[in-house]
Amino acid sequence: MTNTVFILNGPNLNMLGKREPGIYGGKTLDQIGDDCRDAGKEIGIDVDFRQSNHEGVLVDWIQEAGAAAKGLIINPGAYSHTSIAIHDAIRSVSPLPVAEVHLSNIHAREEFRHHSWVTAVATGMICGFGPYGYTMALHALAARF
Numbered sequence: 001m002t003n004t005v006f007i008l009n010g011p012n013l014n015m016l017g018k019r020e021p022g023i024y025g026g027k028t029l030d031q032i033g034d035d036c037r038d039a040g041k042e043i044g045i046d047v048d049f050r051q052s053n054h055e056g057v058l059v060d061w062i063q064e065a066g067a068a069a070k071g072l073i074i075n076p077g078a079y080s081h082t083s084i085a086i087h088d089a090i091r092s093v094s095p096l097p098v099a100e101v102h103l104s105n106i107h108a109r110e111e112f113r114h115h116s117w118v119t120a121v122a123t124g125m126i127c128g129f130g131p132y133g134y135t136m137a138l139h140a141l142a143a144r145f
């Protein structure tokens with residue numbers, strides 16, 4: 001089994017850098033991807049970093065992770081708060097370890113962000129630490145391999 005971790009990013013995360021920098025910071029998604037690949041290299045993990053604005057594409061990729069990856073990190077963006085399809089896709093790849101990541105602290109924001117359909121089916125959730133949350137999640141998954 002390879003040491004590949006899929007890192008999936010949902011809608012509007014391709015806008016990082018320009019999008020509400022006061023909330024999400026100034027790093028672009030490409031920079032976060034580079035940071036993740038670097039962090040992965042240090043701990044022997046191949047990172048497959050992707051983004052889509054489409055719910056069904058994210059579902060396809062979660063299923064692909066179930067067959068091809070040792071772990072999954074997902075920032076589902078706004079789909080966290082709405083998507084039973086993503087919740088079900090994660091259940092379908094059990095027992096794949098899954099880390100949910102949010103750049104912002106969703107519990108300190110609007111009430112509609114307080115609930116995530118993903119959290120209950122993830123191994124764990126990290127939020128509020130900006131891009132560093134992805135690196136934390138990589139280390140957390142690696143500790144389980």
Ligand code: DQA
Nearest residue numbers: 075076077078102103104113
């Ligand atoms: C987010 C939080 C979500 O509420 C929001 O819809 C996003 C980004 C985060 O990383 O903080 O798109 O997932």
